[in-house]
Amino acid sequence: MLYQWYETQRALMAPFAEFASASSKLYNHPLSPFTHTPLAQRVSAGFDLMHRLAKEYEKPEFDIRGATVDGVEVAVQEQVTITKPFCRLLRFKRFTDDAPVLEKMKSQPTVLVVAPLSGHHSTLLRDTVKMLLHDHKVYITDWTDARNVPVEDGPFHLDDYIAYVQEFIRHIGPECNVISVCQPTVPVLAAVSLLATKGEFTPRTLTMMGGPIDARRSPTAVNNLAMNKSFEWFENNVIYRVPTNFPGAGRRVYPGFLQHTGFVAMNPDRHLSSHYDYFLDLVRGDDDSADSHREFYDEYNAVLDMPAEYYLDTIKTVFQDFALVNGTWDVQGTLVRPQDITTSALMTVEGELDDISGAGQTKAAHELCTGIPKSRQFHYDVEGAGHYGIFSGRRWREKVYPEIKAFIERYNEPEVLEPVPSERKRSGRRG
16 A cells, blocks of 8 residues: 555645746746845745655656767767567667768777666666767666556566576677676676576676675675565565556556665765755855756656566575575576686776675675686776766766776777688698
8 A cells, every 4th residue: 555655645746846846936037026035046946945855756868969989079879779578778879970980989899788677767877878988889778667567568587687688698799798787796697607607608898886796795784674684574565566557557566766765764864965955056046066966866866666576586586595606596497607607807896985785795706707717807996986986977987987998998809810821831732
């Protein structure tokens, strides 16, 4: 009943949110007589803040229309390459009439960014994609809000997530380089391990950023919750059925609004301070700071429902059984063996101040991937960066991205092949 209650409350708040928005404009529009009344700016700012606290946040767009390649502006078009019930594989296709730049783009590495299915939409990685487009062909997983997937499309388990990743890697081909951010580091490592075990090609490089490969190390508040509560507790307390006003009516999910409540509860003081600063920025007329606040919270407040099966599988496999690091993870009858990966290069990235995935959790991948030579394994600690700072913002652009770019380039250089002597030269025969 909690989900239905939430939807009822949201519907009741919608008119109030619209009223607050209209009132804010009434006290702020230059042609309105109310703009010139005492305290008009404060009244407008207060109504604006109320509007943003009460409104519903829809999934944002990537809205990436262009990129710079070799100093030349090129057009970018978002294309849907593969459509699955729970995910779309998007490609950001670059276009230009500049022949030299076009040739350069054709030779650049191909990257598959595996976005988290953990509450926020894949647009959270917009900054990641923008930077990668300067030097790479870019694909990204765009996960579907489970409340919009009809029950007839069946359940979605962690094993299905792994199968999706494998299908996307096969589609891109042997030139694929994979970057996994946060939650998907575990299923991506499993997917690549299973490809290696079956003798299929694996990505040229694996970059794993801020993920719970071994959640036992430096456990955070998120880890402790998942490890200290029983599996039955999660099943009984956070799983609800989608109400009838959505395409996925009746589907069992971990609702986005519950996840958002958890996100905010982790740092309530920080969010309270941020909203108060936003109010002051509006009063002062600091449009740049206010726009930055809106941009961040438009993304942060837009959440999606996760399929219950996938969420519960993740809790048990990753945070309670530690199946990957214990070597007990069985996927469709095949054991997950990271040590079978031999041809890929591995890079792990961690933020010094990450409060989602603690220090050492991602780095643990190196101890599992013993088949990869040490000369092809790298780790990078990002000083002063929190969880989001390793893939978004100034530290991502100035510190992390150059490291990842250099890593991918190093293992995507054209192979220099020795000339093969002809049969005549090998045998020494003469004509």
